[in-house]
Amino acid sequence: MNTASNITLINPDSQPRPAAAPAIEVLSAEKIYPNGTRALLPVELTVRQGEFVSLLGPSGCGKSTLLKMIAGLIEPSDGKLMLFRRDRRENQRDLPLSFVFQEATLMP
Structure with a gap:
């Protein structure tokens, strides 16, 4: 289906997929x-x-604050963060996670 004012592409062979497991859950943080x-x-x-x-x-508005909490750089005051269904406060070294600073600098 393709319309001039609002383009919608539909693949007739596509089937609905079951929802994937949560990778990140922020719960009232x-x-x-x-x-x-x-x-x-x-x-x-x-x-x-x-x-x-x-x-x-x-x-x-809190974008960077939220990302820092997810990355573990700061702790939430309240609420919970889950990574791959595990509390983010647990040891996460075995999870496929990384963080890249927006402005990386080298210190002398």
């Missing part, structure tokens, strides 16, 4: 710094294996 600054309101997010997700929003 929030971040409040010791000085009282609320960097992230409670958020729920599930990213399933094989999915690509983009976080979009204005400066200061």
